[in-house]
Amino acid sequence: MFAFLRKNQIILSSCFCLLLSLYILNAHARGQLKNDPIGPILLWLLRPMQLGTHAVTGWFSDVQKEFGTLSGFKTENERLRNRVQQLEAERNKLLEIEATNRRLQQLLDFRAQLPPGSVTATIIANSASTWFQSCLLDKGSSDGVGKGMAAVTPLGVVGQVISTAARSAKVLLITDPNSGVDVLVQRTRARGIVSGSLEQKTVMKYVKRSEDIQVGDRLITTGLDGVFPKGLMVGTVTKVQKQNLGLFQYIELVPAVSLSQTEEVLVVKVETNQTKN
Amino acid sequence: MKLSILFFAVGLILVLLQTTLLHLLPLGPIVPDFVLVLCVYWGLYHPTVGAVLASFLLGYSVDVVSSPILGLNAFAMSMVFLVVHLSSRSIWLHDPMASAIVVLLASLVKGAALALLSAIFLSVESFWIGASRYIIMEALIAAALAPIVFALLRRGQSYVERFRVTA
Numbered sequence: 405m406f407a408f409l410r411k412n413q414i415i416l417s418s419c420f421c422l423l424l425s426l427y428i429l430n431a432h433a434r435g436q437l438k439n440d441p442i443g444p445i446l447l448w449l450l451r452p453m454q455l456g457t458h459a460v461t462g463w464f465s466d467v468q469k470e471f472g473t474l475s476g477f478k479t480e481n482e483r484l485r486n487r488v489q490q491l492e493a494e495r496n497k498l499l500e501i502e503a504t505n506r507r508l509q510q511l512l513d514f515r516a517q518l519p520p521g522s523v524t525a526t527i528i529a530n531s532a533s534t535w536f537q538s539c540l541l542d543k544g545s546s547d548g549v550g551k552g553m554a555a556v557t558p559l560g561v562v563g564q565v566i567s568t569a570a571r572s573a574k575v576l577l578i579t580d581p582n583s584g585v586d587v588l589v590q591r592t593r594a595r596g597i598v599s600g601s602l603e604q605k606t607v608m609k610y611v612k613r614s615e616d617i618q619v620g621d622r623l624i625t626t627g628l629d630g631v632f633p634k635g636l637m638v639g640t641v642t643k644v645q646k647q648n649l650g651l652f653q654y655i656e657l658v659p660a661v662s663l664s665q666t667e668e669v670l671v672v673k674v675e676t677n678q679t680k681n
Numbered sequence: 682m683k684l685s686i687l688f689f690a691v692g693l694i695l696v697l698l699q700t701t702l703l704h705l706l707p708l709g710p711i712v713p714d715f716v717l718v719l720c721v722y723w724g725l726y727h728p729t730v731g732a733v734l735a736s737f738l739l740g741y742s743v744d745v746v747s748s749p750i751l752g753l754n755a756f757a758m759s760m761v762f763l764v765v766h767l768s769s770r771s772i773w774l775h776d777p778m779a780s781a782i783v784v785l786l787a788s789l790v791k792g793a794a795l796a797l798l799s800a801i802f803l804s805v806e807s808f809w810i811g812a813s814r815y816i817i818m819e820a821l822i823a824a825a826l827a828p829i830v831f832a833l834l835r836r837g838q839s840y841v842e843r844f845r846v847t848a
Contacts, residue, residue, distance in 0.1 A: 415766070430752075433750055450696065454701060
């Protein structure tokens, strides 16, 4: 008997432990295990060590959290950076839309002041040569744009349509040496012709020496050339030079419309007495 | 007997680790079961009555600190010890891979025992789906840890035995 027990002590003790476990399990499940003899001792043994370890793990956890927070900050920072870029792009888009809207609204309001039959067009291309100052519009003869019509904006005069195609039109800008706009000085009513030059300057020609022209004077269209409506802004005088010889003064001006910043224009046909008749 | 007490103390420290530090590992709800690895080691290399009782007590300790019902892990660890001991006569363990496989299988045995007892004594919805996932994951992690733990325990045991001899 003892030999058997001794030989199989491990198996027997294991089976005993298994049965004991099942008994405890069953009793506990049924609520019959009121007093746990071993649990409190084990907890008493473990508790001080657990408190100490808890302090250490708390420190580890804080370090881990800080590291995680930093990593999280990095990820969050990256995410926010991308979002800011996205929002910046959207904002730029919206600002652009707002600016376009404002411009078009201005054009619309301005259009109401002009003779009927005006056409809104967008500048789609600029001159390919430095010798000539022109631009292309996205509207042509099929849209009602005709040769000789004026291209204007609420800020002032842009140029004159010199040729058209079915869906496009070429505009000679006032800064081109071949252009000519009949203008008068708003202050003194002195008349002249505004034209461009090969020196990339816009000048007012054929102004008598006796005329009183000063820097800052505003130049407006006379409406007498049959191209541009009357009273539109052409430019502001920036230089006045009276030469010792000659009949005329030398006047430089800056155009009212910055052609590099213009996107939409109104193409206007001026009705003269001749056309009316 | 003294070695068994020493190993039981080591087991308690492992229980302590399992309830504290090991939760910092990024393994989700899975906690590496060092207690299981220790029981397997006892079953293979230190099959004594003291080791049986130590396995039972360690399982009970886990129940005390973790389980909703006492006796679950006590039964599971005792079962693991018995199965490993009975199998140890047929197993030749001489490399870490073999010990990992044994621990893997032992972990599956433990998982199966826990699942069976939980199904009988506890009522959890969708139990088997979650249980099967945990059993597999626990088994894999335990198997991965086994070679390291075994090496440390072997070293510790040889150190203790050398200390006993010199003493």
